[in-house]
Amino acid sequence: MFDTPVITEQIRAIAPDFRAMSIHVDAKAAAEGxxxxxxxxxxxxxxxxxxxxxxDAHLASWSEAYQRFGAKPNRxxxxxxxxRKRVVKDGRIPAINPVVDLYNAISLRYALPVGGExxxxxxxxxxxxxxxGTEVFDTVMNGEAVVENPAPGEVIWRDDLGVTCRRWNWRQGTRTRLEAATGRMWFILETLGTMPEDALEEAGEVLVEGLSRLMPGCAILKQKISLAGP
Known part of the structure; x- marks a missing residue:
């Protein structure tokens, strides 16, 4: 149903302990939950x-990884x-839509980046x-659609058309933004070595359970991926 995401060997120098959970969902025949x-x-x-x-330890590891490819994690x-900073400051983050609220909650609960595409x-x-540095990234600035290029050496997620997320998991592009619990979706839960491995497994299971409740009857494929392969 889906091809496994590709983690290039280039990432090893920045985060040799990187591992992730990839979750593909096909909700074309799902009911509404x-x-x-x-x-x-x-x-x-x-x-x-x-x-x-x-x-604290896991997010500090992400800051160190960002510094290794030239990003400024404070900015x-x-x-x-x-x-997490928004919650610490305000006590809450606003609801967006059920599928985004679900993966944001997983991100907060397990202190790991979670993307939904x-x-x-x-x-x-x-x-x-x-x-x-030649890749294209569709985004919005001051309410207007613009096209940017990542900095050379920046870690990005991309497909054959262009960048889907800049600075690893900092900013998602508009082209692949997930706005509704319909069709085919892809979720990526990303961790470094300072997060317990069993916590990644648990986070993936909780997300799968939530997606199944939100879209009863959807088809789900869950894969663990790393530099060593699936």
Whole structure:
């Protein structure tokens, strides 16, 4: 149903302990379900209470990885750090839509970057690579659609058409943004060695359970991926 994402060998010098959970979903024949309205709020409460226990160490590892490819994590933090900062400051993050709220809650609950993508908008397989600076990235600036290029040496996710996420998992592009629980979707849960491996397995299972409740009857493929392969 889906090809395995490609993690290029270039990533080893930046994060040799990188591993991830890839979850593909086909909801074309799924029914309409719902998400527990307290799921996101409970995740925010966990963060406010200081959890999970590995959060500080894991997010510090992401900051170090960002520095290795020239990013400034205080200015452009990984997605999990950005979410966590908002919760620490405000106590909550606003609801967006059920599928985004679900994976944001997983990100907060497990202190790991989680991306959700509209896989029907993809051209070819997702690749995690080092940018050469010529790739195109569709985004919005001051309310206007613009096209950017990543910095040479920047870690990016891309497909055959262009960049789908800049600075590893910092900013998602508009072309593959996931806005509804329909069609084909792809979720990627990304970790480094300072997060317990069993916590990644648990996070993947919780996300699968949530997706199954949100889209009853959807088909789900879950794969662990790393530099060593699936």
């Amino acid at each position: 719902s998400l527990d309205p307290g799921f996101l709020a409970d995740a925010c409460d966990l963060v406010s209470a200081g959890g999970p226990s590995w959060a 452009t933090p990984c997605s999990a750090q950005a979410l 509209n896989f029907d908008a993809y051209v070819g397989r997702p690749h995690l690579i080092i940018a050469d």
